[in-house]
Amino acid sequence: MSLHPSGGWHGHLQLNYQRDGQRTVAHDRHHGPLRVLQRLYPEGDAVCHHVLVHPPGGIVGGDVLEIDIDLAADSHALITTPSATRFYRSAGATAVQQVHARLAPGARLEWLPLEAIAYDGCLAQNRQRFELAPGAQMMGWDMLALGLPAAGHGFNRGSVLQELNLPGVWLERGLIDAADHALLQSPLGFAGHGVMGTLWAATGSAYSRPEREALLDSARAVMDASPLVATAGATAPDGQVVVCRVLAHRVEPVFTLLREIRAAWREVLWQMPPAAPRIWAM
Template sequence: MAWQGRLQLDYRLDGQRTVGRDRHHGPLRVLKSLHPEGPGTCHHVLVHPPGGLAGGDRLELVATLGQGTHALITTPGATRFYRSLGEQALQSVDARLEPGARLEWLPLETIAYRGTHAANRMRFSLAGGAQMIGWDMLALGLPASGQAFDLGRYEQRIELPGSWLDRAIVDAADPWFGRLLDGPLGWDGQRAMATVWCACGEAWPDALREALLDDARQALAAGPLAARSGATSPAPGLVLLRALAPRVEPLWEAVQAVRRVWRERLWKLPPAAPRIWRT
């Protein structure tokens, strides 16, 4: 039997406090609502008790961030797309930020198992003055266990309407599959990829945009991924970077480093890493 889960998150200001209310149907819910940085920022840890998605499973997250709110959303473990017997597993995220809202979308990695048939779709709509920092880390197969991603199909879509649309398909049945994963213009033999972005619902001043780019490049240059990473700004209110690694662990260090410098640059806030990351 396929799992069908839906979670609605609604963030509103109660005085100076960001209050997050949730409604869920099925096995996707909020583990904990925390305010470790003070009342202005609400940390939400999302859990999916079945532990992963198999063929036919559907998980849907819809979030609305009211004016002036600040939400940090993360997970306690990896999102796992297991082997499918034919049906597609789907995870979708649709977040809408009202003016002045802030979102940090910081889930742990996504693992696409050998033989999966899966899609992961994310859409973040930012009104004028709204800002976000987000990341996605994708691992293909389980290299440490000798399980290569040589069978299956994984689709990913990340969209910031009006600024950026990123769509990727990794399909082992594609005749160009080997060149995609091992060619120097593709994954270059690596099996884990991170995409990190910060965005605003309106154009940043040129000086801020350049500073965010410099921050990202310096953070990457200081780590082991300098040769397989890069940062760019394809739109006036968007800075993004990509990095490749053989496994997730080096990516994890890199994305945290970039988030730290961006958080300080944009909001004058310390890192405030969620405690769940240390358990």
């Protein structure tokens, strides 16, 4: 682990997936505290499940964590985490986590980390970039908790920069500042909610109209049966991406909703069962 010029620690993890016959095989290199656990194949050889771990358990001001992911043609990887990512209170420097994934034709990625928690007083950046070649597909989600809603601890100071980027297709870049009461309290913003969840399905080639409508219809059917129906929605901002968003006061119902939509989408897109990672039940 090396010291970053910002004064914090720099961790880097490189994940490479490729198809070897019927099996998706993985190779990884790490520098610093980021690791992955043993490769798992609960669905058979075609899908490699990986659990990404960060032993220090949190990111403090000045730390930079970088995750680079390359998926070769026709490989399929599912990546998750065993616990929340925690952005702790900062003395002045910014904590950064950035993910950059590149998918070759026919590759599939499921990027499904557990929630990120922005502690009161943190200064954080959470950047994610996914480049999909024609024929590549992915599902991903991002769950953000401001403060510790379950413990009644708010987000009164600090900021979080959130960036989701599918180059040329979809870009969201927003600063969530604890002092921005209009954003956090307005009905047009967070409306007093402390948790936001985003789930997307994306492709390197445009979805057909029936595919896009099936994704939207299946997501909305799940939402209609959810206690969060009043604060959830689904849309297609581009022909290559479908996005779901939900607001809540706690993480658990957001996680439940996104899991159920992801399960429905797996059937719609790939005719595959949910195959939830075992770590989610621990």
